[in-house]
Amino acid sequence: MIVTTPDGGRDGMSSITAVNGSPAEDASPSPTSPRIGRRRWLQILSTFIVFMNTWGFLLTSGAFQAHYELFLIRDQSSSNIAWISTTSAFLVFAVGIVTGPLYDRGFYKPLLVAGSLLQVFGFMMLSISTEYYQLFLSQAICIGIGSGIVFTPSVSAAAACLPNPATRAKAMGLMACGSCVGGIVFPTMFRALVPRVGFPWTVRSIGFLILALYLLSYLVLIDGRRKTSRAPVIRRFFDISAFTDLPFMLLSVASVFSATAFYIPLLYLPLFTKVRVPSISPDLTIDLLSILNGVSVIGRLVAGLAAAIFGPTETIAVSLVAGSVLLFCWIPVDTVAGTIVSIHTFILPVSDRDRLPDRYLLVPL
Structure with missing residues (x-):
């Protein structure tokens, strides 16, 4: 988030506040110091967990899509079922329109608690859902809004405590790896538990794990909090002048189109593979999601380094071009x-698209 310093300039942790639980910096590093102190590492850990619980679960959507189509709601079309996960992903970002200004007003920890509880409530309701509208309300609405309430403030807090641009880019790549870890753990849990305990208890188990991780994330923030006498910088809740910022609008529109292309392969990977390779085992179709997310760890870390060296705009431009070419190369595979x-060749260049460069640009400390 953009924070105004006492001298009127734009800076990061040199003037960031810690009112009502918002993150604060270590006293020793200078505003542009590349060194990361203990409190900053705790904030990075907390945001890593948030990435795991939010986007890590969303990257499991392919497993849920396949289960819904094949077992739970076979009377619904593939496109209707896809609305569940896509709406959830949309809300993760859309809710940030409200939670961003609330974070600026010092409500970081209340947002984290409220969002995590709503998300876990969504999992409990999802576990007892059998109809399409019930699945939509629990997974798309409850889990989506809950994830959005947590996600934007957590990323903003992490960016705020890392004012050095190069350090921030590398740390963003590291924190984004949390979604990769979640994208490995949750599909593996889904594949292993559904045949043994059924869909309801599988979803509850995922919900309980996410709740435990959120408790750890919150305790880390309590340990890393630091009091300050600075008053919070209050800005307008909705700034219409953003629509007159041409670079910002171009970046936003481009992000919409690139996200649309990026998530289609992730959402339909198990079903697409089953259609193109009928002999593949059902377990392996789910394991493909874990493989994909595991490989993306490399892409996210490399993207963080590349953004620090070459710049976020250059990094995302190259990754999108490479990903587009490789996506066409995927078509004849059978x-x-x-x-x-x-999977390996596609995810390596585009794994940074959904997390790093545009997030790095949109939080210009």
Whole structure:
């Protein structure tokens, strides 16, 4: 988030406040110091967990999509079912329109608590859902809004405590790896538990794990909090002047189109593979999600380094061009080995698209 310093300039942790639980910096590093102190590492850990619980679960949507189509709501079309996960992903970002200004007013921890409780409530309701509208309300609305309430303030807090641009870019890549970890853990849990305990208890188990991780995230923030006498910088709740900022609008529109292209392969990966490779086992179709998210760890870390060296705009431009070319190369693939190779080649360049460069640009400390 943009914070105004006493001298009227724009800076980061040199003037960031810690009112009502908002993150604060260590006293020793200078505003542009690349060193990361203990409190900053705690904030990075907290945001890593938030990435795991929010986008890590959303990257499991392919497993839920396949289960809904094949077992739970077979009377619904594939496109209707896809509205569940896509609406949830939309709300993660859309809710930030409200939670961003609330974070500026010092409500970081209340937002974290409210969002995590709503998200876990959504999992409990999802576990007892059997109809399409019930699945939509619990997964798309409750889990989506809950994730959005937590996500934007957490990313803003992490960016605020890392004023050095190069350090911030690297840390963003590291924190984004939390979604990769979640994208490995949750599909693996889904594949292992559904045959043994059924869909309801599988969803409850995921919900309980996410609740435990949120408790750890909150305790970390309590340990890393630091009091300050500075007053919070209060800005307008809705700034219409943003629509007159041409670079900002171009970036926003481009992000919409690139996100649309990026999530289609992730959402339909298990079903697409089952159609193109009928002999593949159901377990392996779910494991493909874990493989994809595991490989993306490399892409996110490399993207953080590249953004620090070459700049976020250059990094995301190259990744989108490479990803587009590789996506077309995926079309003729009809073997298990070819699918795994395509996953590796596609996700490596585009794994930064959904987390790093545009987030790095939109939080200009």
